[in-house]
Amino acid sequence: MAKSSKSASDDRAAMASLSPFELKDELIKAAGGGAVERPANLSMLNAGRGNPNFLATIPRHGFWQLGLFAMRESERSFAYMPEGLGGFPKRDGIEERFEIFAREFKGTPGIAFLAGAVSYVRDQLGLNAGDFLYEMCEGILACNYPVPDRMLKLSEIIVGQYLRREMIGNHPFVGDFDIFAVEGGTAAMTYIFNTMRENFLIEPGDTIALGSPIFTPYIEIPRLNDYKLNVVNLDADVANGWQYSKAELDKLRDPKVKAFFLVNPSNPPSVKMDTESLEYIAEIVKERPDLILLTDDVYGTFADDFVSLFGLCPENTILVYSYSKYFGATGWRLGTIATHRHNVLDRLLAELPKDKKEELHERYESITTEPDKLKFIDRLVADSRTVALNHTAGLSTPQQVQMVLFSLFSLMDTPDAYKNALKRLIRNRKAALYREIGITPEADDENKVDYYSILDLEYLGEKRHGRDLVDWVMKNTEPSEILFRLAKEARVVLLPGRGFGTQHPSGRVSLANLNESDYMQIGRAIRKLMDEYIERFNAQSGKKSDKKK
Known part of the structure; x- marks a missing residue:
């Protein structure tokens, strides 16, 4: 009926x-x-979800060829045993062995890219090519825990260069930033909300601002019983090209607003914040140095001459970036959280009242002898594994390897x-x-x-x-x-x-x-x-x- x-x-x-x-x-x-x-x-035409139907092939070919080289390296150990045992790759001579491998398989898809990546890492980034190959081989074999747990050492440097190019561009930027490799932008959101709550940076009844319209989890998470936050919306104006008026941005001047969460370029309008608005927010931050900013910039790589809010307000901004859309890699779950090494989050942690500091001291004392000095980004890592499992934290190493290859592919593509x-x-x-x-x-x-x-x-x-x-x-x-x-x-x-x-x-x-x-x-x-x-x-x-x- x-x-x-x-x-x-x-x-x-x-x-x-x-x-x-x-x-x-x-x-x-x-x-x-x-x-x-x-x-x-x-047939059904599903234009509802943003999973792209394109993907980057060259760095994927590189991934599989790197895997074959890493297997060769592994099989150099225990070669006398026929049962299929391999060992860890050996650092000594690995660069020369890779050159032999690259010559042997010259013309195979992915080999020229890998050879170019090794050259770029050595000649342009000034890193040791042998150390790079060793980290990549050990990572793609997944034969060790992620060490350091926040991100592999050279991988963090390379991904950092990619983020500088795509998120900051030619905008002046002073200082360095730390990166936490995570399971996509969704994990980044989950970890950030959780650690901000656990460390009293946001508490029930606090007020945050959202740049609206915005990806729905940013709307839904603050309402949950876990957070119970009040939300002020900064509404972009469709008639003004989905930009924020100064009157809307002025809502950030209210001292009750502890944080401003933004997706830039926006979702769903898919418009980047104009330079005037970015500079206006930077002026507000000068008046409100305690304001926490979070910018989710997954679509920034599709924009012309993109500059993140992280570039203008680095010490106040948490940068979230996902590789999922640009490289057609939603199934890989690759994302990053970046914070400047001198940031408002660490300063606010240092200024917490004594009783809250004592509570946090107890929370993190099992993983460091100086829990009071633990940086916000390292608290993110610990909290992502409920602190007690911090020793097994970190994004899987093959994921980090693919993230590095995606980054190098973009860095080497100078004509875009x-x-x-x-x-x-x-x-x-x-x-x-x-x-x-x-x-x-x-x-x-x-x-x-x-x-x-x-x-x-x-x-x-x-x-x-x-x-x-x-x-x-x-x-x-x-x-x-x-x-x-x-x-x-x-x-x-x-x-x-x-x-x-x-x-x-x-x-x-x-x-x-x-x-x-x-x-x-x-x-x-x-x-x-x-x-x-x-x-x-x-x-x-x-x-x-x-x-x-």
Whole structure:
């Protein structure tokens, strides 16, 4: 028996409280089932999740070839035993043995990249090539615990160079920073929230600010019983290219706001914060040196001339970066947390009241003789393994090796050929989508990244069809109704923009995970549905006019 329209409406209203990623599963069900007849060759188009359908091949080829070389190194030990035993690689002579290996397999995909990486590490970074090869071989064999646990020694230096290039660029930056290699950006978020709470940097009832719209976990985590934080939203303005006004940024001047969490470039609008806003925040930080900033910059590598907030306010900022999107590596779970070696977090820890210091002394005394001097980033490492398991902390070493190879691939790509290819691919998809919807894209904006596109019903609808139609649609539809109709009738899955904290009913389209022809099909489906709403609006408006006559 079919549900009544009221029951269906109630279901949709209940689903509005779901996380966008949970609602996505319901939309996928709607796209894959139901009573609507569909041609057999019409497949579901899931533009809801940001998992890219592209990936970096060269550093992956390098990974597998490095693995073969490392196996050779391992098999040099216990060679007299036929049972398949290997040993640890040997440091002495490893550089010469690698050169022999590279000559032997010259022309094999990945070999030229590896040889170039060894040269780059030695000649450009000034590191010892033999030490690098030894760390990479031991890491890819995974024959030892991660030591140091925060990140392998040379790996941290190389990844640090990558972060400097991609997150800071040519912006002046004084001092060094520490890196904690983690299991993707999601682990970074989990660890940071937890350690800030455990170390009294945020406590229940405290206030934090969120740059909105924002990736939903940043909205959901503060509400949990673990944290119970008050949230102030800094709302980006769609009419101003999704930038923050000075009035919104001025909310950070309130001394009650202990921290500001930001995704930059934003998710879902996919727009980087402009230079004026970054500099304005830096001025606020000068007035509020105790303000903690967290910037999640996973999409920064898709932007033109990107500079992170970490570059302007290094001592106040926690930098989170994930390799997942740029290198097509969501399954690898590769991420980093970086903090300047002189930072506000360590200063605030030093200024805690005596009773809280004593409590933290007891928490960390099992892992160091000087727990009071333990840096925030090293507390992150300990807390990630509930302190007691700190001796087995650290990201798996093969993951760190792949992270290093991704970093070197980017560092060696001086003309940015890979980056420009990705930008071209994504922007062509956006053009195809908008063309089929019938929307003229906004004028070129240097701050747009286009990994996602947010289709804002109120803003775009008013520009194209007028305010009366927008008001009618908003009055006569639930926020998720259009998304469910697209899923059920056209088998198109988008994520709700509302669930990302935006103030307007909208849908997020990932431009990374389908082919250009698919976005053309999505555009046609959206246009068909909107034409239907226009027809209904016109018919109803006509009836009203007749009644007046």
